Structure formats: structure tokens, C-alpha cells
Amino acid sequence: MNKQIIIRKRILKKALLHLAGHMIQGSLVKLNHRCGNKNCHCAKPKDPGHTGYYLSVPTPEKTQMHYLPKDLLPQLPQPLAAFKQYWEIGKRISQINLALLKESAQRRKSHVH
Ligand SMILES: [Zn+2]
Numbered sequence: 001m002n003k004q005i006i007i008r009k010r011i012l013k014k015a016l017l018h019l020a021g022h023m024i025q026g027s028l029v030k031l032n033h034r035c036g037n038k039n040c041h042c043a044k045p046k047d048p049g050h051t052g053y054y055l056s057v058p059t060p061e062k063t064q065m066h067y068l069p070k071d072l073l074p075q076l077p078q079p080l081a082a083f084k085q086y087w088e089i090g091k092r093i094s095q096i097n098l099a100l101l102k103e104s105a106q107r108r109k110s111h112v113h
Contacts, residue, residue, distance in 0.1 A: 002103065009096045012089050019086040024079035026057040029065070 032049040034042045042049040053073055055066040068076070 002100075005096055005099065009093060012093050012096070016086060016089050016093070019082045019089070022079050023082035023086050024055070024076070025083045026055040026066070026080065028068075028073075028076060028080070029054045029056045 031052050031054060033052060034040075034049045037043065041047050053068040053070065055068055055076070057064040057066065
């Protein structure tokens with residue numbers, strides 16, 4: 001068994017667990033809308049409307065849109081970045097597991113001969 005690879009896997013698993021504590025999947029989207037109030041500035045044709053921020057989250061069925069109050073916005077970049085990191089580390093662990101699987105198959109083969 002490759003000791004270096006086992007140590008690397010242990011470190012990656014720890015990082016994965018840490019990121020899982022605060023990660024959030026999705027991307028920030030800015031959308032303009034009209035509130036429907038005839039007396040509001042947004043009722044004028046050339047007015048850009050009200051700006052709202054949403055978290056767009058892909059799911060197997062459809063993309064979910066979660067409205068985000070403005071005061072939450074500063075808290076999002078870190079969890080969003082954490083999810084991307086989580087995904088990247090997951091792919092690296094997968095590569096290690098594949099390498100370990102192939103290694104064990106190789107070992108079994110060499111025992112037969
Ligand atoms: Zn309005």
C-alpha cells in the first residue's frame with residue numbers, strides 16, 4: 001500500500017469535512033422585477049424596476065431560485081466558494097480511490113502468478 005497516498009487521502013477527507021460545515025451550493029443572480037403598484041416608480045416603462053438577489057441552485061428536477069435579503073449577501077461568497085472547493089476535493093479523493101482500487105487488483109493478480 002502506498003503510504004503517501006493514504007496520508008494525502010486522510011488530509012483531503014479532513015478538509016472535506018471542514019468545508020461541509022459551512023458550504024452552500026448555488027450561484028448569485030441579480031433580477032429586476034416590477035412590484036405591480038401603479039404609483040411606484042417601477043410602473044414607468046423606462047424604469048429598470050426593483051433589483052432582487054437570488055441564489056440559483058441546480059437540482060435534478062429544476063433550478064431553484066431562493067430570494068436573498070440584502071443583509072445576507074455579504075455572508076454568501078465564502079460558503080459558495082467552500083462548495084466549489086468541496087467538489088474539487090471530492091474529485092481528487094475519487095482519483096485516489098480509483099488508484100487504490102487498481103493497485104489492489106494488481107496485487108491480487110501478482111499473487112495468482
Ligand atoms: Zn415597484
